[in-house]
Amino acid sequence: MARACTDCKRIVEKSDECPVCKNNVLSSSWSGLIVVYDSESEIAEEAGIQTPGRYAVRVK
Numbered sequence: 001m002a003r004a005c006t007d008c009k010r011i012v013e014k015s016d017e018c019p020v021c022k023n024n025v026l027s028s029s030w031s032g033l034i035v036v037y038d039s040e041s042e043i044a045e046e047a048g049i050q051t052p053g054r055y056a057v058r059v060k
């Protein structure tokens, strides 16, 4: 199962490290999913996301 970075909430699938912020603390306890295609979009700005990709809404 995919895990989420506890720092920037990026979904990380085949790695033990977040490709965005290099955090290696990943959580399998997350919910909700935001898919960002364009970091300039409103949803990305609201969520504070600067790199396109998949992100969790909440990470425990």
Ligand SMILES: [Zn+2]
Residues within 6 Å of the ligand: 005, 006, 007, 008, 009, 010, 018, 019, 020, 021, 022, 023
């Ligand atoms: Zn991260």
